[in-house]
Amino acid sequence: MATLRNRNGKWQAQVRIKGHAPRARSFTSKKDAQKWARQVEGELEASALRVDLSSLDRTTVRDVLERYRREVTVSKRGEASENKRLDGFTRQAWVEKPLSKVTAHVFARYRDQRLRLVSPGTVIRDLGLLRTIFEVAMTEWDLPLGENPLAKVRKPKTPQARxxxxxxxxxxxxLGACDGVRNDWLRPIISLAVETGMRRGEILDVCWGDLCEETATLRIPVTKTGQPRRIPLTEGAANVFQSIRPARPDMRAKVFSVSPNAVRQCWERLKRKVAAELPVITDLRFHDLRHEAxxxxxxxxxxxxxxALISGHRDPRMLFRYTHLRAEDVGAKLRSAA
Incomplete structure (x- = not known):
């Protein structure tokens, strides 16, 4: 259906047809606006005949989420964490809605409800994943959605960088408290995080064959960006590898044969142990060691x-978010230069 209105001396024509994104355009004359509206209506109605819009009534949001889980999530490195996010979606009432009833308003309400429970950063990631899911459904699965229902949902304000x-x-x-733990891998993992800036997953994926002692470099085979990188090692990092290196290591074996969850649990226990003397340490996250490095x-x-060569950041803006220089240190440099 087309509507016309005169606004600021121009005629605005808007066409709305179920199953298609609204279209609008402004003209200097009413006649041109009417002509354009008839033309667009004809094009959209013709395309509607070729598309089975009834599929939107038969397909629920749950159907789309589960298909995405089977076909897309399963191939991602972050499969476990994304599955948890998908599990959270499936507990929402709107997953049973047919796609024909899903609008931006549904997800705007979800955004507002989530903001009462979790941080803005978590909500931004939720909305980002949902938008990606619907984009895949539209472009790869040919679901005849007129537009992505997340396209017009405002994201919360980006939280301040940590x-x-x-x-x-x-x-x-x-490191001192590590002497009292039962494993022998937690101390070197923490040391390498501070010396190299590697993420936890990157540290755990490194094999002995990735280490070149002659050039004091390390190849990181699996990264968040999907692009392997080779980094130089500080003297401290080289010493860590030297201290834990077997006499005749299997070049294909991982340096640390431990799961990410085991590292997470030991890290939390270690912080609780240290918190008796340093209560503020409870706020420290393992990923903060990357910021420190x-x-x-x-x-x-x-x-x-x-x-950037060491950290693997492609965008300098993201690199600066990980960089927290101390004003007093910069001030000392300025005074020494003067």
Missing amino acids: ERRLAAGELEAL VSRFFEMGLSVPEV
């Missing part, structure tokens, strides 16, 4: 390209 760095004595306390690289005088 600026947590190691305070004086925290690293020493953590990147900041230290800049403090060493490395350039942005050099730090």
